[in-house]
Amino acid sequence: MSAFRFFPAVALCAAFAFTPFGSARAAAACGSGSGSFDAWLADFKTEATAKGISQAAVTAGLSGVTFDQSVLTRDHSQKVFTQSFEEFSGRMIPPRLMRGSNMLKQYGSVLSRIEEAYGVPGEVLVAIWGLETDFGVNIGKFPTIRALATLAYDCRRADEFRAELMDALRIVERGDLSPTEMRGAWAGEIGQTQFMPSSWLKFAVDFDGNGRRDLMRSGPDVLASTANYLKGHGWQRGKDWEPGGPNFAVLQQWNKSDVYARTIAAFATQLSHAP
Template sequence: MLHCALAAGIGLALSVASANAAVPCGSGSFQAWLDDFKTEAASKGISQATITASLNGVTLDQSVLSRDHSQKVFDQTFEQFSGRMVPPRLARGANMLKRYGSVLSRIEETYGVPGEVLVAIWGLETDYGVNIGKFPTLRSLATLAYDCRRSEMFRGELLDALRIIDRGDLTPAEMRGAWAGEIGQTQFMPSNYMKYAVDFDANGRRDLLRSPPDVLASTANLLASYGWQRGKDWQPGSPNFAVLQQWNKSDVYIRTVAYFATQLTHAP
């Protein structure tokens, strides 16, 4: 009888586990999926206070799904893209090199990445922090995690966004950016924010929204982790160009970064 009771208990536990299995992407209501995700987040060690503050009241964003499902192939040539993007940003980029000269020197000493490369990325990504995006990051990530196109990837990104909040770098309200969940002045996905963001201004927070020293050092840290070679060139065909290609898979975009950085080295 004891063995039968044990078997019955195991059977009951299995049925409960099965009933509590993750709600599949795109099935049922968004709220049911979100409630299930909250349980998973708690099981991964994220505090209940963060889960509540970050996810209560979050709704599906149809505009994010529309953008994700209608992405167009990037079809501009290097000449078209660089001609549109670099000249309007060159003078300000040169000013940023001077303004943050001492910080950039310390960053290059620490990570090996020259200031010209970092300022070029900074300018192309968000106009030096002017256009970081206005989409609520948690809503965007929850929407994309619920959708089945890249559900697992964005589920992981949403967990990392909660971890960023949990460790005190940003509040849920501060977490706004691009429609696909990129955050900060050089547009880090939350997983890269968790791995590579550094507190270079030593104020106790890794703040990629407001602190240029943190933004630039974190970008350098990411490139260094990809294998940036100190003191070497970044032109197409070089090992450092291959590192830049891990930042963005678009050849036209990365050639523009390299061109912009080279233009900055000659800026007055």
């Protein structure tokens, strides 16, 4: 969901956060700097296999993973988003409007089938697609497992990112992506509409029928999975998505920023009126 996604307020994890290996290893639940990362990672591998992830997936996903200070630098330097709706939407929508209109036409039959299946109009899906990654052009280049491991090791939101790292390994185990294919934003979002691994596992669908849930390369899978996410968060077929409408709250589930959700709604409305 995007680089503009607002994470929960920063909170230091407890020094003795839950771990299945008892208090002797509790100190490895999180850390700071790269000094004890290898010890933390060894414990995480043991925990992953204890939670039922195959040794093959753990080995494939975590072998050679190193700490990435650049990820923490980005995380720690996040600033409060201060642009107004007028500023943000004015910067984001106009350069994407013509391409978005073309994408509506190019994927018209697919979007019709998706709306029939999930109840989400194509304009909303194309708006999200354009705002997140310029319709798949800019999906990010950070190795996802390395980024998630770094954020899970850090004590700010350790539990949240430990869970996402587990789910990234489950994606590998399921065969959706190899670890080397799993690249995206610095905070772990992957695919053309920037799913966190937990959302990928829950909502990714194989809509093109090739046997893989491929949100990196398959437009039909990307769009249908995004619709499935919105439906799963309460999207109501045929209802309004503008602020005040019943589906605007669902857009706010996509991104907690009111400005971002309003920009999705405005972009979708403009697309619905495009020639």
